[in-house]
Amino acid sequence: MIGVKIRQLREAKQMLIREVAAQLKTDTAMLSKMERGERPFKKEDIIVLANVFKQPKKELLTLWLADRILKNTSNEEYTIESIQLALKIAKENT
């Protein structure tokens, strides 16, 4: 999901994987995989990309973290209930 978003932003800016990969100090194979969700982005990557694409850091980081949550809950039972409960607890701890 964050990968799809990044790809959209990249294409909107007409940038090549090669160019964006350079900003992240990685190679095209890696970024290709990241965009397709086959490898995770590092948090620092997201911050760099927020600058490159002039997006609010918060928006991209939120999507990035949501992605991580979904990655390690899907394929589990009671996903929705668990996320709801996690949300409730997180709010309480505020």
Add this chain to the structure above:
Amino acid sequence: MIGVKIRQLREAKQMLIREVAAQLKTDTAMLSKMERGERPFKKEDIIVLANVFKQPKKELLTLWLADRILKNTSNEEYTIESIQLALKIAKENT
């Protein structure tokens, strides 16, 4: 959190760590750590414990998974927003 719950249930049943650990085919040191959140429970452990303590499997599994979510989101920015977004997406994918 799931650890606290398990400990409560164990104490309510007046069982010793040693006894419950045996059910999980592990030792007391391990279960002690699990109850205190220093090591994770395996999913299968939770199911065994639901039987031992006569609790609804769903309730314990939900708490167990919520725990996992919180573990890898806390210490991050935008935790609540991310969990909210994850919930939204999870619901859509239903």
Add this chain to the structure above:
DNA sequence: CTTACATTAGTCAAAAATTGACAAGTCAAC
């Protein structure tokens, strides 16, 4: 068709994280 360039797939060693097991420690009650 063949070249040139963008992207994707595959592989793999090194690094990092997790796991399970054991020994030793604290602490309270007796």
Add this chain to the structure above:
DNA sequence: GTTGACTTGTCAATTTTTGACTAATGTAAG
């Protein structure tokens, strides 16, 4: 000061993740 319940610390072994590199695929232009 011994016993029993629990906790702490350590460690090798397994598993997972990471980064990098090479090869394959796609595609548009000449």
